[in-house]
Amino acid sequence: MADKILVIKVGGALLEDADCLRAFFLELKKIREQQPVVVVHGGGALVQKLLTDLGLSSQKKDGLRITPVEHIPYVVGGLAGSANKQMVATAKAVGDQAVGISLADGGDIHCHVPDPDLGCVGQVANGHAGLIETLVKTGYLPLVSSIGCDENGQLLNVNADQAAEAVAKMLAGQLLLLSDVDGILDAEKKVIPQMTKALANQLIADKVITDGMVVKVNTALDVATELQAPIGILNWRYPNLISQWLNDQSCGTTVQPNE
Numbered sequence: 246m247a248d249k250i251l252v253i254k255v256g257g258a259l260l261e262d263a264d265c266l267r268a269f270f271l272e273l274k275k276i277r278e279q280q281p282v283v284v285v286h287g288g289g290a291l292v293q294k295l296l297t298d299l300g301l302s303s304q305k306k307d308g309l310r311i312t313p314v315e316h317i318p319y320v321v322g323g324l325a326g327s328a329n330k331q332m333v334a335t336a337k338a339v340g341d342q343a344v345g346i347s348l349a350d351g352g353d354i355h356c357h358v359p360d361p362d363l364g365c366v367g368q369v370a371n372g373h374a375g376l377i378e379t380l381v382k383t384g385y386l387p388l389v390s391s392i393g394c395d396e397n398g399q400l401l402n403v404n405a406d407q408a409a410e411a412v413a414k415m416l417a418g419q420l421l422l423l424s425d426v427d428g429i430l431d432a433e434k435k436v437i438p439q440m441t442k443a444l445a446n447q448l449i450a451d452k453v454i455t456d457g458m459v460v461k462v463n464t465a466l467d468v469a470t471e472l473q474a475p476i477g478i479l480n481w482r483y484p485n486l487i488s489q490w491l492n493d494q495s496c497g498t499t500v501q502p503n504e
């Protein structure tokens with residue numbers, strides 16, 4: 246049994262594909278026989294659709310959704326509500342036992358607002374993953390949505406890659422980022438097998454890496470360097486790649502730590 250907790254972040258687009266979602270949880274059930282797993286999930290597409298359906302416009306700055314306080318009920322409802330509970334229900338449907346929580350549950354992960362211009366957007370400031378560890382130890386699969394809160398009780402919208410970064414660091418775990426692409430793509434749309442900080446900086450400057458992938462690669466570089474371990478970026482459409490990457494890192498993009 247591998248000793249590190251495997252922290253898997255999945256992008257919210259997975260929720261729109263019921264077959265893939267089911268295949269993902271079937272695969273996790275198998276992996277959990279060997280290694281404890283924690284899932285941190287997004288739901289950006291779901292939030293976007295919800296806000297649009299409500300006639301609310303929503304902008305992003307540097308890959309982060311500007312979240313006015315009046316959008317918070319919908320963002321929380323989407324991420325910690327329907328997205329989180331659909332995942333819990335799908336895990337149950339494949340015979341696994343998941344518990345859906347948010348960064349705010351248990352009260353031991355503290356968030357703050359790094360940039361008031363973004364509204365109620367949070368970042369994890371400090372804390373520990375006590376509730377997550379308790380759930381793992383008792384055999385449950387924690388499914389963590391990226392809703393946090395500050396010390397005044399204000400609910401905050403945290404980017405899910407950054408939420409996964411914080412959870413992976415607190416658990417000193419092994420991090421995999423699953424998205425809707427096969428890895429980080431070069432200008433010819435081919436997967437780049439190995440990513441370093443220098444290459445990422447170059448590709449960001451050249452606008453080959455843009456949007457959400459900028460947040461994702463920076464997250465991966467930060468965690469890889471802090472934990473001195475490689476981080477995988479893979480496609481959630483092929484859940485069998487999780488075990489393949491854990492065995493030999495021969496798929497997707499492997500983000501390497503800085504020396």
Ligand SMILES: Nc1ncnc2c1ncn2[C@@H]1O[C@H](COP(=O)(O)OP(=O)(O)O)[C@@H](O)[C@H]1O
Nearest residue numbers: 256257424425426428429430453454455457458
């Ligand atoms: N160089 C790149 N390689 C791969 N994806 C990229 C790149 N640059 C930008 N992207 C975009 O980043 C997206 C993944 O980031 P994001 O939308 O935040 O995903 P998720 O919701 O899975 O976390 C891809 O769907 C793609 O549109």
Ligand SMILES: CC(=O)N[C@@H](CCC(=O)OP(=O)(O)O)C(=O)O
Nearest residue numbers: 256257287288289309310404405
């Ligand atoms: C502050 C911020 O950007 N929050 C994100 C949280 C969800 C998320 O990150 O979802 P994906 O992983 O599916 O992109 C948002 O509102 O879209």
